[in-house]
Amino acid sequence: MSSRVDELREKASQLPLQPGVYLYKDTAGTVLYVGKAKNLRNRVRSYFNEDRLAEAKTGSLIREAHDLDYILLDNEKEALALENNLIKQYKPRFNVLLRDDKTYPYIKLTNEKWPRVYVTRRLRKDGTYFGPYFPGNLAHRLVNFIHRHFKIPSCTVDFSRNHTHPCLEFHIHRCLGPCVQGLTTEQIYAEHVRDVRMFLEGRTHDLASEMRKRMEQASEAMEFERAAALRDLIHTVEEVEQKQKMAAASGDDIDIFSSYAEPPQVAVNLFHLRNGRIVDRREFFWEDLSEYEPQEFFTTLLMQVYSAGQPVPAVIHVPLELDDREVLEELLSEKRGKKTEIHTPQRGQKRALLALVGSNARHSFEQRFRVLRPTSAAISEALEEALNLPDAPKRIECFDISHIQGTDKVASMVVWEEGRMKKSDYRKFIIRTVVGNDDFASMYEVVTRRYGRLQAEDKPMPGLVLIDGGLGQLHSAAAALEALGILNQPLASLAKREETLYVYGQEDEPILLERNSPVLHLVQMIRDEAHRFAVTFHRSRRDARTLTSELAEIPGVGPKTIEKLLKTFGSLTGVKAASEEELAAAIGKVAAAKLRAALAGLATGVEG
Missing domain, CATH: 1.10.150 (DNA polymerase; domain 1)
Structure with missing residues (x-):
């Protein structure tokens, strides 16, 4: 190892005396660490000082490093930006990685013939996006408002083919029914889409004026029911506009960060103050930070948070003075399009708010790493956030299929409700219609039977339907629900191999939770219970068949x-x-x- 360290030391001594980014790589060329420097040679040479080599993180890095690469840049700002991009690209294990990099949701208005609105966390070039929105459930509340008042849907029905009858959303007046010929026209639908666009753009005054003209026209044509509906909608839109005006005059936009650390475990809280009041709080956790250096940690954290789609506020408060503060301010100001300042408050109300965030970070640390048993309500809310659900689920129904090479096919459904497994609601299913080994068809049958019965009995749907399996099982369950006319039902699956969560409608955004996450523990526990229940039922069926045939x-x-x-x-x-x-x-x-x-x-x- 000594000769390799000497080679790296020699390479470091030859680096330019200019700003740039450096990359340590292992024998396979995998990037182990990405760093930035005002002076590449001085910064990288410091890794080979005896004091630095004695540090746990630096010593391990140098022992594993086989090569050193670098990229020259014109200034520190470019170096900081490139460092952040390379960390996101390579995810080096010696860097501080923002594992919980979920962004706040956007509302997407599609560019189809019959546009729809969706809540999403990923931006693509396939429609118009509005947001981001926080708190996280604000986007869902706005989309629900759009369903009720503008009747533009979020469904997954194929509008390219004509359907014989509309789904429940049409009958409860939350959709214009473009899936069935004759229920609406392209002109009427386009008018509603224009209204939605103005509403999401915040042009509520223009929207109210436009609708007032339509109300007068409807009244003159003696379409009094339509005129009354428009009058009520105008009143609602004007209320929204008034609330926005009041909020805009009430204060600044501030993000406040603080942390509590007992390396290798670290908890961070981020409070969002918008218009002078706290509107949301986020938690971040690290369980394997072998070396916690606050300067590097917070610089990297700010870059990763705001490059992941979070709105940049006017002011950011952090618990310590950052060496890279000016460069960070410049980068974030460019991203925001207006000036952004980073402060470390020393007194007064702002210091008190920073202390409040710090105490919440400590509480988060205790809940995650010591207590490890948060309340059922807290877990349910965390599940809502992690899976981008419209509400925190109070009831989860989970399905699993069990068989041996297609014989004795059975399924189970287990229920989690209000923080505990509700065994009285468990259900067993014998697969009746599927021939051979077809888990997808079996899942379709079971979901159809379960929720067809709920419909017939006029009982409510659960807050979340969870499927044991991957994308195939997820899509089979979704197809069964759609065939029943059940749309916008929260639906997810947990794939065993990587413990990856897929949420229906967001399949291209698979969710990988930390292994210590209470949300992961919850869905694993429910999934494992469904599997146990299915296997037990399958075994009893198989034993009964064996006993019957032999006796x-x-x-x-x-x-x-x-x-x-x-x-x-x-x-x-x-x-x-x-x-x-x-x-x-x-x-x-x-x-x-x-x-x-x-x-x-x-x-x-x-x-x-």
């Missing part, structure tokens, strides 16, 4: 006797292990004697 060959043992044996002993193994007295108690002395003799003969035949 049916014994003279004098008929179907009623077999049924009694199954009920009492459960399996062929249980029957064979029973004494003659136990058998006699179940089926009578004569039948027990015949059965015992027959079983002895079967055993002899097997051994022979």
Whole structure:
């Protein structure tokens, strides 16, 4: 190792005395660490000082490093920006990585013939995006408002083909029904889409004026019902406009960061103050930061948070003075399009707010790394955030399929409700319509049967339907719900191999949670319970079939006797292990004697 360290030291001594980014790589060329420097040579040479080599992180890095690369840049600002991009690209394990890099949601207005609105966290070039919105559920509340008042849907129905009848959303007046010919026209639909666009752009005054003209036209044409609906909508839109004006005059936009660390575990809280009041709070956790250096940590954290789609505020408060403050301010100001300042408050109300965020960070640390048992409400809210759900689910129903090479196919449904498993609501299903080994078709059948029955009984849907499986099972469940006319039902699946969560409608944004995440623990626990319940039911069905087929060959043992044996002993193994007295108690002395003799003969035949 000594010769390799000497080679790296020599390479460092030859680096330019200019700003840039440096990359340590291992023998396979994998990037281990990305750093930035005002002076590349001085910064990288410092890694080989005896004091630095004695540090846990630096010593491990140099021991594993095989090569050193660099990129020259014109100034520190470019170096900081490139460092952030390379960290996001390579995810080097010696860098501080923002693992919980979920962004706040956007509202997407698609550019289809019949546009729809969706809540999403990923920006693409396939429509118009509005946002981001926080708190996270604000986007869902706005989309729900659009459904109720403008009747533009979020469904996944194929509008390219004509359907025979509309879904429930049309009947409860939350959709214009473009899927069925004759229910609406392109002109009417386009008018509603224009209204939605103005509403999301914040042009509420223009929208109210436009609708007032339509109301007058409807009144003149004696379409009084339509005129009354427009009058009510104008009133609602004007209320929204008034609230926005009041909020805009009430204060600044500020983000406040603070942390609590007991390396290698670190918790960070981020409070968003908008218009002078706290509107949301986010938590970030690291469980394997072997070396916590606050300067590097907060610089990297700010860059990663605001490059992940978060809105940049006018002011950012952090708990320590940052060496890179001026460069960070310049970069974030460019991103925002207006000046952004980074402060470390020393007194007054702002210092008190920073202390409040710090105490919340400590509480988050305790909840995650010490208590590890947050309340069911807290877990439910965390699940809502992690899966981008419209509401925190109070009830989760989870499905699993079990069989052996397509035989004795069964399914299970288990229920989590208000923080506990509700065993009284568990359900077993025998797969009836599927031939052979087809998990997707089996899932389609079970979901259809379960929620078709709920519809028939007029019972509410759960807050989340969870599927044990990958994308195939997820899409089968979604197809079953769509066939029933059930749309916008929160639906997710948990794939076993990587413990990856897929949320229907966001499949291109798979969710990988930290292994210590209470949300992951919850969905794993529910999934494992569904699997256990399905396997137990499958085993009992298989044992019953085996017992029936083998005992049916014994003279004098008929179907009623077999049924009694199954009920009492459960399996062929249980029957064979029973004494003659136990058998006699179940089926009578004569039948027990015949059965015992027959079983002895079967055993002899097997051994022979």
